[in-house]
Amino acid sequence: MKESFTSDAPPAPAALAAKVRTLAPSMTRSMQRVAEAVAGDPAGCAALTVTGLAELTGTSEATVVRTARLLGYPGYRDLRLALAGLAAQQQSGRAPAVTADIAVDDPIADVVAKLAHDEQQTLADTAAGLDTVQLGAAVAALATARRVDIYGVGASGLVAQDLGQKLLRIGLVAHAHSDPHLAVTNAVQLRSGDVAVAITHSGSTGDVIEPLRVAFDHGATTVAITGRPDGPVTQYADHVLTTSTARESELRPAAMSSRTSQLLVVDCLFTCVTQRTYETAAPALAASYEALAHRHAPRTR
Amino acid sequence: MKESFTSDAPPAPAALAAKVRTLAPSMTRSMQRVAEAVAGDPAGCAALTVTGLAELTGTSEATVVRTARLLGYPGYRDLRLALAGLAAQQQSGRAPAVTADIAVDDPIADVVAKLAHDEQQTLADTAAGLDTVQLGAAVAALATARRVDIYGVGASGLVAQDLGQKLLRIGLVAHAHSDPHLAVTNAVQLRSGDVAVAITHSGSTGDVIEPLRVAFDHGATTVAITGRPDGPVTQYADHVLTTSTARESELRPAAMSSRTSQLLVVDCLFTCVTQRTYETAAPALAASYEALAHRHAPRTR
């Protein structure tokens, strides 16, 4: 005997709750109990076997299967898959409202989600606000530079180091200075054809501005990576790359988002320079990769 | 209402593609074929039985089950449920937006967009794959640590420095070592109540593993931040925090995405520790902010 009221129902995608309501009247009491459980807690039911769901609803396996059939599935197995899908959808739809600041009593999972979200936002903002013309000019200068000096202190110092490491790896003569005195001392060596890069979020870090000024005065091409395109540092910068500034809070200091933003800019610089100098950069990259291989324990599959 | 959240084998909700990428290196060839099929077409695979998937990938049922296990599920049945969930999410959400690799002749604007997108993806993957239980344990250890040593070389060295700077700023006694010899020399000073953190993408960097082992042997609590949760480094790690591994290309070395991923983990550590120790951390943060104020030139608006 055929008992499918729903003609040739396709495996219900997400409108399961609705389907349950529609079909409820044509269900017997025990089947209603099963349908109710399924509609009420898809995630929970997806974790149960036929037997489990039968026990939970105080019915039998046969009834569960019958219910699954009535809902349009070939059997319980497929209903279960649909339930898992539904649960996942509900889960993802439930936006954790990550717009809020991180609070002192946030559970760990929320902190992770919020931090990730904020950093993603910072990246999007930075990419949107980056001036490709300025970037292109900076890349052109770097690609043909005789020598590159990079200045940054504090959190920006690490970004400077990162850029330095990267440029070295593609065969450029680059050096990141974190000691302001040495930076100035070295800046006087620069001349036309050389490039100096200053990284400062505030745009007003004296220790970074000073060497850039010296480099500028000696005829080097100067680049500033800063969150303040109107800050003092830009006075001595031929090209200004703007990083984004996210709202900060006590638990999320500005250094965090500025670092993310700066790193994206640095990555763009690096990647574009690599493109421009591909002929020499590619082998250099390969060589540096090779050089590191033996530093790792044998474990490699 | 008990919810089986995350212990040591959380049934990956949506971070499956990321998990596959993370674990792929430690898989055998046939398992990789299975993983690839699963990551490539979740919806299609969810419709297949063990036997079906085994045939599709040209392997055996046993291999399929083994792969499911490796991905963190009790068996194939559960992997299949997760796949159904993933498929539903992809369906409802916007397309996966698989961006192309960065090419040598991409215009600058494209490079920026692709880099930003890739890094955003890396962040999402990392957040999804982070084990909050492990994170919580690491945070608890750090919050009460007498002393914290951090090991990292190369690109990971900068991340280590970043973590060190941050922890110092909230009043912890933290030091990031980039010199492997000094790291080992200092590691012998550690004892119970101290914390050692090792950061290595490959999970097999001898220069980082060695000091961690020494710290471990001396009774310190050890934390590993690595992209290879099965790598040698985890032997000596009480808590393992897994970073995500993005597909890499010649113009986008692995170091780039691993750094992004590591930094997010570090930020999470820092933020959570700050929460935990708010009473002492807040004034310390304020003080370090104060200390820097005078280093900036007068604002030009």
Add this chain to the structure above:
DNA sequence: ACCTTTACGAAAGTATCTTTCAGGCGTGAC
């Protein structure tokens, strides 16, 4: 009150998943 129809679950039957085991292949040692 009797018969028909329908609901329901126990148990048998079948598909699917899991585990075990032995062959095979690559790898490293001597």
Add this chain to the structure above:
DNA sequence: GTCACGCCTGAAAGATACTTTCGTAAAGGT
């Protein structure tokens, strides 16, 4: 160059979960 070792791999046995069958019992009609 050969051997031994270990690890991957799939075939088949074993366990579990799902489906079907069938008999009982209750409801409703005559």
